[in-house]
Amino acid sequence: xxxVSQHPSRVICKSGxxxxxxxxxxxxxxxxxxxxxxxxxxxxxxxxxxxxGSKATYEQGVEKDKFLINxxxxxxSTLTVTSAHPEDSSFYICSARADSYxxxxxxxxRLTVV
Amino acid sequence: SQKIEQNSEALNIQEGKTATxxxxxxxxxxxxxxxxxxxPGRGPVFLLLIRENEKEKRKERLKVTFDTTLKQSLFHIxxxxxxxxxxxxxxxxxxxxxxxxxxxxxxVSP
Numbered sequence: 001x002x003x004v005s006q007h008p009s010r011v012i013c014k015s016g017x018x019x020x021x022x023x024x025x026x027x028x029x030x031x032x033x034x035x036x037x038x039x040x041x042x043x044x045x046x047x048x049x050x051x052x053g054s055k056a057t058y059e060q061g062v063e064k065d066k067f068l069i070n071x072x073x074x075x076x077s078t079l080t081v082t083s084a085h086p087e088d089s090s091f092y093i094c095s096a097r098a099d100s101y102x103x104x105x106x107x108x109x110r111l112t113v114v
Numbered sequence: 115s116q117k118i119e120q121n122s123e124a125l126n127i128q129e130g131k132t133a134t135x136x137x138x139x140x141x142x143x144x145x146x147x148x149x150x151x152x153x154p155g156r157g158p159v160f161l162l163l164i165r166e167n168e169k170e171k172r173k174e175r176l177k178v179t180f181d182t183t184l185k186q187s188l189f190h191i192x193x194x195x196x197x198x199x200x201x202x203x204x205x206x207x208x209x210x211x212x213x214x215x216x217x218x219x220x221x222v223s224p
Contacts, residue, residue: 004157006157032210034210034211041216042216043203043214043215043216043217044158044203044214046208046210046211046213049210049211057210091155093157093158095157095211097211102160102163103148103160103211103212104160105150105157105158105159105160106157107156107157108155108156108157110155
């Protein structure tokens, strides 16, 4: 089946530094990938839609200059949290659409900013 | 605005019993509805999809119903096992991707 690989699974960084999270579709091509953020005991919140070869589409309230998304190939999208602060600490999850209905999710990245 | 509601309280049941989780939605007319399982610190894993013209769908010990009049889906796990303990999310198609409910945590005790 369709597999999405997300790395790293956990990252701790210092306040003010940047962190890059990778999302790869391993056995299918994904022209569109999605980035979510999840707080404890809360639902997944869509942050942005990543489109291969074009700019990402951000949801309302998401700072595009803080959360940089690059989708340079059909199998790789990256999310860079720039100048991270403790309030950016969260669980970030990517997903890709493998077929007409199926969405496959990465295993998530736990970001802790200290 | 569109809303998806799932039982916010955890559901505790004994091994062997049937677990029933509820997903209600408003301001939607979805063509389909999906259920996912999420374990702590992991991404959601797809379980079942049910289309608007389907009343019921089964997969092994899982059963999903979809009542478009009531705007409700029920998710059943029969003969539950401790390994079924997780958070279960329902999801509906949004503008570009899925919109998720908050999920219901299921705890199955031995």
